[in-house]
Amino acid sequence: MEKITRSAVVNFFVVAYAVVSSIEIAGEYFYDQPLIWASKPFMNPLLAIMYWLSSKKANFVFLLALAFSWIANLFFISRSLDSIALGAYVFLAYRVLIIYVVLRLIAFPGWIPVVLGSLPFVFIYMYVINVSHEEIGDGLYMFIMQGLFISFLGGLSVGNYILRSDGASTLLLISTMMFAFTQFLFVIRLYYLNLSVFQSLAMALFALGQFILCKFVVMAESDNSHSRSIVVD
Numbered sequence: 001m002e003k004i005t006r007s008a009v010v011n012f013f014v015v016a017y018a019v020v021s022s023i024e025i026a027g028e029y030f031y032d033q034p035l036i037w038a039s040k041p042f043m044n045p046l047l048a049i050m051y052w053l054s055s056k057k058a059n060f061v062f063l064l065a066l067a068f069s070w071i072a073n074l075f076f077i078s079r080s081l082d083s084i085a086l087g088a089y090v091f092l093a094y095r096v097l098i099i100y101v102v103l104r105l106i107a108f109p110g111w112i113p114v115v116l117g118s119l120p121f122v123f124i125y126m127y128v129i130n131v132s133h134e135e136i137g138d139g140l141y142m143f144i145m146q147g148l149f150i151s152f153l154g155g156l157s158v159g160n161y162i163l164r165s166d167g168a169s170t171l172l173l174i175s176t177m178m179f180a181f182t183q184f185l186f187v188i189r190l191y192y193l194n195l196s197v198f199q200s201l202a203m204a205l206f207a208l209g210q211f212i213l214c215k216f217v218v219m220a221e222s223d224n225s226h227s228r229s230i231v232v233d
Contacts, residue, residue: 010050010054017046017207021043023035023038024043024207025207028200031199043070043207044066044067044069047211051063055218064097065101068097069210071090089142092142095149098153099149102157102172105220105221107160109160110159113158114152121147121154125147128184150179172220175210175216178206178208179209185199185202
């Protein structure tokens, strides 16, 4: 019998994640609660297993961040304002942990590249806040906090990409842009146009963004490990 390799197992979980995510996206489009509950709770565990098997030395903080994201997404399923508010607080912890992971994996590009790189994200968030602050209401401060963290992560991603435009930097930048766009779609759907296509599109971007972020972490860990081995040699 042919031996099953680790890469084959990883590919199995990648396919499983894609299938479950597709089911979740369809559930969001048709707002089918049983379909959502049958798929959404399994997305992050599949991603965590995929990362665990892909990484040479798994990062506990990144796994913890995925756990916070998983809890937040469970709160988001009901779509009630109270549940969404609780999920937003948990998701903020996820953002903080992801920023910590990124800072540990990349060389800090410096404050000037970070500030300049964050400006496009800040301007877009300021525009969204300006046109929707009355509709957001009590959730305004949480939205501002989310905007600040994603803007800082965006600045890190852009600054890192400018200074070191390798594969890992590209993955980080793409995932950050997807997360930012997901936030804008969330506001549009919640306060302006409650169309199912916005929710399903936001979920598709988030699922893909999480997967790409996971690939970034694995690639950056591998690059850093290779760099350290060269220094030692």
